[in-house]
Amino acid sequence: MNFDPVSICGILNEERVERRSVRAVTSVPIQTLVSPSIWHALQERSRTSGQSISQIVQMALADSLDVEHDAIFQVSTSGAIVQGLYQGCVSVAELRRHGDLGIGTFEDLDGEMILIDGRCYQARSDGVVVEAPDEALTPFACVVHFAPDSIADVTGVTSFADLTARIDRLRTSRNGMVSLRITGRFSRMLVRAACRTQPGMDLVEATARQSLFEFVDVPGTIVGFWSPEYTQAISIAGYHFHFISDDRAMGGHVLDLAASSLHVEVNDVNDVRLAIPETDAFLEADLNRDHSEALDIAQRQVRGQ
Numbered sequence: 001m002n003f004d005p006v007s008i009c010g011i012l013n014e015e016r017v018e019r020r021s022v023r024a025v026t027s028v029p030i031q032t033l034v035s036p037s038i039w040h041a042l043q044e045r046s047r048t049s050g051q052s053i054s055q056i057v058q059m060a061l062a063d064s065l066d067v068e069h070d071a072i073f074q075v076s077t078s079g080a081i082v083q084g085l086y087q088g089c090v091s092v093a094e095l096r097r098h099g100d101l102g103i104g105t106f107e108d109l110d111g112e113m114i115l116i117d118g119r120c121y122q123a124r125s126d127g128v129v130v131e132a133p134d135e136a137l138t139p140f141a142c143v144v145h146f147a148p149d150s151i152a153d154v155t156g157v158t159s160f161a162d163l164t165a166r167i168d169r170l171r172t173s174r175n176g177m178v179s180l181r182i183t184g185r186f187s188r189m190l191v192r193a194a195c196r197t198q199p200g201m202d203l204v205e206a207t208a209r210q211s212l213f214e215f216v217d218v219p220g221t222i223v224g225f226w227s228p229e230y231t232q233a234i235s236i237a238g239y240h241f242h243f244i245s246d247d248r249a250m251g252g253h254v255l256d257l258a259a260s261s262l263h264v265e266v267n268d269v270n271d272v273r274l275a276i277p278e279t280d281a282f283l284e285a286d287l288n289r290d291h292s293e294a295l296d297i298a299q300r301q302v303r304g305q
């Protein structure tokens with residue numbers, strides 16, 4: 001074939017620096033040559049869609065290689081979990097097909113889920129963390145194939161509110177969803193782990209019986225999501241973080257923290273896939289009520305043992 005190939009590598013890097021004021025990226029750079037006709041088509045698509053060349057190339061590659069990209073896979077809805085619909089409906093094996101990072105819970109609200117590096121952990125209310133078997137079921141989870149778009153180091157973090165205020169400044173939109181991975185040594189980490197409970201006990205009541213654990217000077221990772229207010233009927237609006245220690249022995253739903261230095265990775269997400277449970281309890285429930293106040297209490301309350 002006779003054409004002058006065009007290298008797109010420089011474009012990928014230039015656009016990232018220009019479009020996102022970040023210090024570095026951790027996505028893998030690729031260098032390839034494309035024909036002038038493909039190059040012109042890429043430029044035209046970028047002009048008409050407003051997407052960067054790198055976004056178009058990444059989406060095209062993901063489509064042709066059958067890789068889910070920038071898509072959150074969520075099981076059930078926040079409204080259902082608030083009402084006590086804790087019957088498992090999707091397996092850990094299935095979740096791991098849809099993502100390598102995520103959070104959730106297990107059947108009967110049996111602890112907190114942390115999916116990290118493709119492995120799924122269960123932080124139980126007795127303080128023990130175990131790797132969840134592939135056949136374990138979840139009634140509510142949110143996972144993604146994590147691919148950071150931007151990173152930042154933050155220092156002198158005094159609290160959960162302080163950390164999330166810093167992350168607010170890293171987010172590029174009030175309306176897009178993001179997944180997050182935050183690593184470092186935590187001088188304080190306060191987590192909860194939900195107790196196994198009876199189906200039908202609502203989430204506020206169930207989390208009032210939760211176990212609390214406070215860890216000191218522990219290296220580990222927070223995984224989680226930020227979702228806009230408009231998603232609150234389905235997602236948990238705002239920040240929702242779960243923690244696991246580097247030795248995978250401590251973990252839970254994050255209530256508060258402090259750290260002298262943290263490495264924050266942010267992944268913008270533009271697609272959400274919702275798995276609607278086919279259980280009788282879900283299909284027959286009244287999910288049209290406003291559950292935002294109950295969900296807020298359940299996410300933040302620190303009552304417990």
Ligand SMILES: [Zn+2]
Pocket residue numbers: 103104112240241242253254
């Ligand atoms: Zn949680």
